[in-house]
Structure formats: C-alpha cells, structure tokens
Amino acid sequence: MEIAVLLKQVPATESLIEITDDGISIKTDDIKWVINPYDEFAVEEALQIKEAHGGSVTIISVGPEKTTEAIRTALAMGADKGILINDPAAEGCDGLSTARILAAVLKETPFDLIIAGQRAVDDDNFQVGPAVAEFLGIPNISMVIKQEIIDAKIRCHGTIDGGTVILEAPLPALFTTQRGLNEPRYASLPGIMKAKKKPIDIKTLADIGLEADRIGKPLTRIVAMQIPPERKGGRMITGDSAQAKAVELVRILHEEAKVI
C-alpha cells in the first residue's frame, strides 16, 4: 500500500494572529509553526494502515523551506519520506492552485491511497482534498472517522451533519480526516533520530513538470483583513441565592436579550 499524506504547516492554534501593514496578510515573526492538526490525524492513520498492510508513507507539502520542520516531525512519527514543493511561484496560491501542484506531484508517483486533512486551520478552506481528487480523477470521501481496506477497496465512515454515512470507493482514492479518527502518536526519541536520515526531496515547480503559468493564477484574492470585534465580558448575574440568579438570568434572556 503506497500512501501519500498531504500536509501543511500552520500557526499553532493558540497563536496570537495579527495583521501586517499591507492589510491582507498576517504577521509571521512570533508564530510557532506546527503540523495542521487534521493532517496529524492523516499521518497517524497512514502509519496504522502501513502497519496493517505494509507499504510506505510519503508526506507531500507545498510551502516555504521551513515546512521541512513539519515534514521532519511526520517522519519522526514514522513516515518514510517527504516531498516539499518550494517555489516562489507557488507563494500566494489559493486552494485551487495548491491542489493543482499537489496533483502534479501525485501524477508523477502513483499512490494507492491519499489522505488529507479536512481543512488547514489557517485558511479554513476545506477545498484542497476534494480538489486534488478531482484533478486526479479519483473518488474522495470527506470527514472520515473510521476506515477499512479490503481487496483494493476502502470503506469509510464519514461524518455528515446529524449523523454518519458509510461509503465505499475503489482504490486509488482520497479521504479527508475528522476528529475521532485516531489519536496521533508522539514522535519517539529513536523516531526523531531515524528521521534525520530519512529523505526530504525539495523540488521546484519545474522539477515536477509544471510551468509556473500552468498552476493558473489565483481565482480568489484576499482584498482586506480585519480582526473581528472582540467579545467583551458583560454582566455577572448577582443574587442572594442560586435560585435568584437563575430567575434573573432567564428574565434577562427573555425580556432584554430576547433569545428565549
């Protein structure tokens, strides 16, 4: 089973996000960068599938040079090798052009299974996984919490609003991860040592046979960014007893806020 994991390096979720002077990007100086949490589930699941079925796990990413840190972490968890597309022309890509680049890498080296995070928690775009599958002409199943591979087919439990659905697809296929799929392992010390010797191929767009103009110009552009007005603390409901506080809260919610 040859498995590819699509991985992005993103700001840690506890990061303070600030807007730069250009108004359309964020300040990156003080940010701690981590593997996108949904991609961690993807790495873990790929490793479990490899452990059960044999094969290898390749981490594929598009990003700046420092992305190798995130790839190295995935290698320390147990993945076999990494491919990073690092090209100035790939900066400022939207979801669709990123998907096009990833699809070009995946066309070069065929995989039986591709696993991607349902979304990256920076852009929150939910687009790359299904778009890569579309460009490769293979099926995708979104937001998977459980999977099973039998005879060149994958059966996935996907979450839908208000329930779950079980779908089956012939391999090669792509699925995206949802919380509940697994608990990602930590890299062990021997794992970290081994990862230092594992290969990370850093390639340009030309290396994967993609001329910069073929990735298409971004179809979506950020024209402005703002920090949403911060929620302010309001009133503490006071009262002589718990009973009195409950009465007062319900009165306020009904009469003033009009939400019940």
Added chain:
Amino acid sequence: MSQGVLAIAEQIEGVFRKVTYEALSEGRRIADRLNCDLTAIILGADLDNISKELGQYGADRIIVAQSPTLSEYLTDAYTTVIADYINKENPAVVILGASTQGKDLSARLSARLNAPLAMDCVAIRFEENNIIATRPMYGGKILADIALDGNPQILAIRPNAMTITNTAGAGSIEKLDTDTGNMVLQFIEKSLDTGKVELTEADTVVSGGRGMAGADFTVIEELAQLLDGAVGASRSAVDEGWRPASDQVGQTGKVVSPNLYIACGISGAIQHLAGMSSSKVVVAINKDPEAPIFSKADFGIEGDLFEIVPLIAEQVKKLKGRI
C-alpha cells in the same frame, strides 16, 4: 456571458436543511442586485412533495433532478449532474450552504469548473458590481474579504450566518434529465441521530466541558431540549469520552453561531472560543470567578453548574408554561 444566480438546495430524507433557505434568501438578494433570475436546483430520488417549497424563498425556477441514483449524496454523481447543468446554463453566481455536504460538493465543483470558491462565507456584499465575500480564517481570529475572479463565482455560506426571507412567489418547476456519469462511490448505509437538532443549525446550543466531571450530561440535555437546542461539548469532554467527537465545538470541532450559547463548566480556551465567538448571546456558568470564559460572555453566573443549570431549566419551564 454568464448570467443568473443558481442556488443548490440540500435535502436529507425529504427535509431541507435550514441553510438551504439561507442560501436561497441570500441568492435572491444577489439576483435582485444583479437584476437577474434566481434558479434553484435540487437533487434526489423522491422530490415531488418538497420541490415547490423552494419558491417560497425566492426561486424563479426550480430545477428538479430526480433519479433513483441520486437518492443519497455521492460526491461524484452530484458533482457531475450539477457541473453539467452549470456548463449548460452558465450562471454568474452559484450559492449553497457550507454544510458538510456543501463543503465537499463546492470544493469538487470548483476544481471541475475551474471556478473561484469562497468557502464558509458569513457575509456577502457588493463593491460596485463585484461580489466581496467575508469569511473567517485562522479559526475566526481573522475576517477576510475575498474577491473572486472567473465564473461562476461559488459562494458556500456558513449555516446560521444569513437571514431567511420569505417571498410570496412560486417558482416554476422544471425536470432535468440526469446523467450521473461513471459513478465509483458506493453508498453502503447511513445513520442519523433522529430527533437531535443539528449543532451548526441550532438557534440555541448548551455546551458542557470538563466541569461536567463525567459522561452524565442530563442537566445539559434537559436544558437544551427545553430550549429546542442542541448539546455541544468542549474538547476535554470529548477527549474524556463523555461526548462524541461530532459534539465538539471549537477550532478543531464545529463552528456554531446560535442566537444563544450557554457554556457550562467550560474555561474558555482560545480554541473553544474559535468555535462559538460568533454566537449572538453567550452565557457562561462556571464555579471559578477567574475563568476566562467570563470575559467573553454577555452574562455570567458564578456557581456550581449542577445547582444552577437545573434551576435555569425550572425557570424556562415556567416561562414556557410547561409547569
């Protein structure tokens, strides 16, 4: 020349998702601004009884793609039918709900059609004649305005973010001959949590965190039920195995924007706030007066949730004349 607005309706077991009405209403506003028609498209196996309802939310035409092969949402079949229709009719704007299904469908459609997609929009406006879509990024820490180049402009709108508007009109119904193409995805089965209000669509969400101290969420469930709301949870409550992952609110869970969010025994970590900050009114119940959640809540009660929440439920019952 692309023209017209196409809204993709979503139904499950013969019931429209609430976000479908939101997408149609917003689609109507866009169509009025562009001075063009709003067309709704609906896919499924058994649609005769529900299709006409779409006219009440502003659709001039209702395209019904009815076929046994469309009985369940399958990415490949639905993408093919809708993409073929779009290629034929060439709408300028495609709008749909960013439900789980809508996210999957819109992402795949954008790739098939090489069309710009603004995912999970919370507001849509015009600057001159161009659409600007506002969407949260970085777990809601940023609101970004997005311009879209190319056609059609696909707008997937976040549930509970836009207003539903009823219109008197009744749209004309047209049947669409469907060719689902080569389908490789196979539907095996589905299970729905019957009787539960979907978290992302609920008007009220009552959430419990580590303060619940166990899997017994009865006090939360009772209050949620009284308010016709849904039950949510913090990641800690999910990690403890007290609640299913589908209940998790936050940056790595669901994003909810109800009218009323009641956080019980939740400290207010930044990742949790990312999932509920856009709620209209937030109430926090926590025994720690220093809990950060109080600085983000409109109303706070300091106290033991096991004492306070049932008392609130009592009051709500009285209010609703159920006692």
